[in-house]
Amino acid sequence: MIIELSEFFNNPSLIEFGGLKIQYYALTWIISALLIFQYLKNHKIIKELDLSIEQINDLIFLYGLFFGAMAGGRIGYMIFYGFDQLTINPLSLFFIWEGGLSFHGGLIGVIVSLYVFSKKHSLSFLRLSDSICLAMPIGLGLVRIGNFLNGELYGRPTEGNWGFIFPTDPYGFTRHPSQLYEAFFEGLVLFCVLVLINQRNDNAGVVSGSFLVGYGIIRFFIEFFRQPDAHMGFITLQLSMGQLLSIPMFIIGLIILRRSLKKHEAVS
Numbered sequence: 001m002i003i004e005l006s007e008f009f010n011n012p013s014l015i016e017f018g019g020l021k022i023q024y025y026a027l028t029w030i031i032s033a034l035l036i037f038q039y040l041k042n043h044k045i046i047k048e049l050d051l052s053i054e055q056i057n058d059l060i061f062l063y064g065l066f067f068g069a070m071a072g073g074r075i076g077y078m079i080f081y082g083f084d085q086l087t088i089n090p091l092s093l094f095f096i097w098e099g100g101l102s103f104h105g106g107l108i109g110v111i112v113s114l115y116v117f118s119k120k121h122s123l124s125f126l127r128l129s130d131s132i133c134l135a136m137p138i139g140l141g142l143v144r145i146g147n148f149l150n151g152e153l154y155g156r157p158t159e160g161n162w163g164f165i166f167p168t169d170p171y172g173f174t175r176h177p178s179q180l181y182e183a184f185f186e187g188l189v190l191f192c193v194l195v196l197i198n199q200r201n202d203n204a205g206v207v208s209g210s211f212l213v214g215y216g217i218i219r220f221f222i223e224f225f226r227q228p229d230a231h232m233g234f235i236t237l238q239l240s241m242g243q244l245l246s247i248p249m250f251i252i253g254l255i256i257l258r259r260s261l262k263k264h265e266a267v268s
Contacts, residue, residue, distance in 0.1 A: 002174055004165040009151040011168075028146035032139035033065045039138060045131040045202075051197045063117045064132060068110035069101075069139075076105010079175055080241055081229055090120075103140075104245040110136075126260070128203040134194050140215075141187015145263035148179035155181075178226035185218045205260030212253025216246040 015022040037060045042246050046056060077100040078086045085092050114132060115212050118125040147153045152169035155176025165173035190211070197210050220243050228240040235241055 001161065002067040002163055002165065005151070005167055007167050009149060009167055011150050024149040025146035028142040028149075028180045029065070029070075029139075032142045033061055035138050035142075036060055036135040037066075042133055043131060043134070045127060045134070049084075049131070051121075051123075051129060055121065056131065059114075059117055059128075059132075063089070064110055068113040069106040070109075072109010072112070073101035073103065073106030076102035076108060080105060080245065081232060089098065104242075105247070106170060124204055126208060126256075130198070130202075130204060130207040133208045134191075134198060136211065137187050137191035140190070144179045144183035144186065148177065150184070150203050153179055154227055155179075156227050175227070176225040178222060181222050181225060182219075186215060190214050190218060201261075203260050203263065205256050205263075209253045209255075209260055210258030212249050213257060214253075216250030216253060220246045220250070 011023060013023050014027055037056065040060065041053065041056050051059065075093065080102050082092070082100060110132065111129070114129050115125055117123070118128050151166045152164050154164070154169065155178030157171075157173040158176050159174075164177045165172060165174055169175065193214060194207055194210060198207050223240050223243045223246075226240070226242070228234055232241055235244055
């Protein structure tokens with residue numbers, strides 16, 4: 001089935017008032033943070049850490065969303081995908097109206113923010129990261145849907161009988177809806193897997209390691225269906241930047257997971 005999308009899928013705005021535009025992509029970020037807050041506020045890990053509602057609010061909206069995902073995502077994007085522009089004009093880091101957020105940069109930002117939060121409140125960093133990693137697929141799935149609605153980060157051309165024609169594609173190719181693949185696997189599937197893992201083994205670090213491993217695998221393989229960034233293309237060995245960044249993520253996840261499981265076995 002070939003679907004030709006309408007102009008709606010071209011930076012659609014939910015509200016336009018003068019020069020103010022609230023786009024669906026931005027809305028998915030807000031909804032993600034709210035859903036993550038609702039999911040975590042009564043979760044057993046949060047209760048175990050004895051966090052107040054105010055602390056949970058700071059953890060998710062200030063440390064997780066603003067300092068972590070958004071600031072880290074922007075810095076990571078400019079380093080990983082726009083380094084030449086950054087070296088020519090360092091102020092381009094703040095040109096947020098031009099767009100550009102990196103998941104891997106956002107992840108690093110979230111890790112740093114969680115570490116600062118854990119030190120500030122004398123909490124277990126790994127246990128805190130477990131709670132965030134459990135909820136993170138909620139945001140990942142919704143934001144990928146936002147990418148789809150914006151007609152951005154679409155997939156590679158396909159000659160099969162399944163694909164979408166995006167109005168933002170200057171070539172008009174039939175493409176894989178890689179945003180929807182990511183929304184399903186990075187969102188729903190990864191969330192269900194992590195919940196099951198947490199139910200079977202809630203030792204500190206197991207969920208965090210599993211998240212890094214799971215996301216690294218999913219992202220690496222879905223990148224085969226996603227169109228590489230036009231200004232970068234393939235980096236080496238026909239691999240995209242997203243794939244290259246997912247490899248160390250996978251390895252670090254394995255190390256954390258192995259150590260957490262060994263520690264669990266030693267305690268048992």
